[in-house]
Amino acid sequence: MNMYIGNESQLYGVEEVRLVGGKGDGMRLYNVRNGAGLEFSVSLDRCADISRISFKGVNMGYFSPTGYVAPTYYDHVGAGFLKSFTAGFVTTCGLTAVGNPCTDDGEELPLHGTISNTPCENASHWIENDEIHIKVLVRDAYPISHQLVLEREYICPIGKNEIKMIDKVKNIGSRTAPFEILYHCNMGYPLLSEDAEIKIPSTQVLPRNDHAKEGIEECLKVESPQNGYKEKCYYHKLSGNTEVSIYNNSIKKGVKLSYDANELPFFTQWKMMGEREYVMGLEPGNAYPDGRADMREKGLLDFLKSGEEKVKKLTFTFVE
Numbered sequence: 001m002n003m004y005i006g007n008e009s010q011l012y013g014v015e016e017v018r019l020v021g022g023k024g025d026g027m028r029l030y031n032v033r034n035g036a037g038l039e040f041s042v043s044l045d046r047c048a049d050i051s052r053i054s055f056k057g058v059n060m061g062y063f064s065p066t067g068y069v070a071p072t073y074y075d076h077v078g079a080g081f082l083k084s085f086t087a088g089f090v091t092t093c094g095l096t097a098v099g100n101p102c103t104d105d106g107e108e109l110p111l112h113g114t115i116s117n118t119p120c121e122n123a124s125h126w127i128e129n130d131e132i133h134i135k136v137l138v139r140d141a142y143p144i145s146h147q148l149v150l151e152r153e154y155i156c157p158i159g160k161n162e163i164k165m166i167d168k169v170k171n172i173g174s175r176t177a178p179f180e181i182l183y184h185c186n187m188g189y190p191l192l193s194e195d196a197e198i199k200i201p202s203t204q205v206l207p208r209n210d211h212a213k214e215g216i217e218e219c220l221k222v223e224s225p226q227n228g229y230k231e232k233c234y235y236h237k238l239s240g241n242t243e244v245s246i247y248n249n250s251i252k253k254g255v256k257l258s259y260d261a262n263e264l265p266f267f268t269q270w271k272m273m274g275e276r277e278y279v280m281g282l283e284p285g286n287a288y289p290d291g292r293a294d295m296r297e298k299g300l301l302d303f304l305k306s307g308e309e310k311v312k313k314l315t316f317t318f319v320e
Contacts, residue, residue: 011035012158014125014132016044023084024068030125030134032154038161038318040089045071045119048136048152051088055161055318058251061089062188062279074117081111087186087279091116094181095140095148095169099289104178107145109292113180115140115150132156147173148304161318168311171304178292179304182268182285183314185257187246192280195250196222200269200282201243202236208290209233219269222280229274235288236267244282247319256317259284263312284314 005011012035019027028044029051037056042048051068053060069084078101085091093099093112101111120136127133134154141147149172155164171177187196198220207213212232219234238244238261247254261267266288270281286302287295295301304310 008127012132013127014134019068022067023073024070027068027070028123030123032132032134032156034132034156034158034161036159036161038156038163040163042134042154043068043086043088044123044136046086047092047116047118047138047150048120048123048134048154049088049092049116050090050163051086053089055253055255056320058190058253059188060191060253060255060318062087062186062192064279065276071117071119074114076110076114079111081117084117087184089186090165091184091186092150092181093184093285093289094179095150096146096178096180097292098180098182098285098287100291100294102291102293104291104293104296112182112184112289113140120152127158130158132158141173146175146177147171148177148179163316165314165316166311167313168309169304170309171306174306176303176305178296179302179310180285180287180292180295181264181312182266182283182287182289183264183312184270185282185284187255187280187282189278190251191246191248191253191255192222192278193248193250194222194224196246196248196280198222198280198282199245199247200236200238200267202238202267204237206235207232208235215271219271223273225275225278226273227275229272229277231274232271233289234269234271236269238267244284246280246282252320254319256315256319257282257284258315258317259313263310286312 030042040053064087097109097113264284
């Protein structure tokens with residue numbers, strides 16, 4: 001017990017707020033402070049993804065030109081996903097489709113699936129053992145189709161600059177369902193600049209296409225913003241308990257992303273060095289973003305049997 005304060009929210013805690021005006025009108029956010037310089041927003045109407053995040057007053061993530069967009073405005077046709085792609089620090093892609101729009105097994109699938117535009121149910125937060133906990137349930141279910149439920153929990157220690165994300169995805173339906181998930185983690189300025197060093201301990205790197213192949217030798221190099229830059233994607237092979245990081249010497253801060261590559265065997269690096277579209281995606285998942293049909297054709301598509309549950313864990317550690 002701290003004898004200097006009468007209310008813990010003076011130093012740390014969770015506050016629920018709602019946005020007013022624009023396409024984000026009415027959206028629910030959990031604003032979190034851990035008392036050691038880490039502040040972030042959990043977007044309850046967008047799969048409890050992390051929208052904004054700062055470390056000791058310095059922005060870490062990327063906020064796209066769309067800004068906050070409520071699920072009401074979601075366009076599921078083709079690449080309409082981009083019209084409401086806030087990006088933020090984390091956007092969850094899935095749960096039955098990741099990547100390019102395609103038709104698979106007779107089903108038309110939109111870009112990156114629908115889960116990131118789905119509101120949470122049963123959101124709650126509490127403090128226990130000097131840790132801030134947030135727990136939500138997100139439902140991805142349709143009649144005569146897949147019926148998946150995502151149970152997400154964040155654990156943020158008070159006084160320690162770390163966020164643990166624990167996702168449990170369960171098939172509550174009677175049919176076996178395709179299961180794809182990708183964590184679109186988006187690094188932005190000033191964490192991302194020419195002074196940033198990115199480390200991805202991969203044993204193999206493959207370009208997504210011929211355009212990306214042209215710059216594969218310098219795929220980890222962070223360049224200055226360029227007018228007309230065309231995005232590049234690289235597929236990295238990692239193994240075991242692994243750690244991907246970005247550190248910027250000019251601000252003396254960085255982020256480490258730790259996870260088990262056995263749980264999330266595919267890693268995509270999205271490199272976008274455009275003017276006013278300046279972002280580096282560090283994206284672990286159980287699928288590459290080439291569309292579900294491509295993953296099925298290659299024999300790489302994951303499934304959840306009826307009643308089956310799979311757990312995915314990520315840890316973000318913020319360092320000076």
